[in-house]
Amino acid sequence: MPYTNEEGGLLNNFAREPKVYQAEPPTTGQKRTYIILGIAAAILVSGVVFVAFAVSNAS
Template sequence: MYTTQLDNGTLNNYAVEPKMTYQEYPTVWEQKNYLKQGAIAAFLVTALVLISFAIS
């Protein structure tokens, strides 16, 4: 972090920016895991919506 001072005495703090890295395309097994997680999430959301309709 570095600080600069303006002519009127105001201090400005600037954070150090991290080194930028590029994301690699997910492998086949990671894609399958994402698909499983998406299916589980969709099931849970659907179940919660149906339960809320049944209760109300």
């Protein structure tokens, strides 16, 4: 592990830095998957809101 000696004999440890790489843009298939997951999440959230609203007015 890389470390440095400071004044007074204190050791200062540093974490290893991860390798840096260039991010690649999403492919057409990945974009389609993101859209499908977004629609599914919107349907799920609106369904939960509808159920909560229906239960709160159920008396």
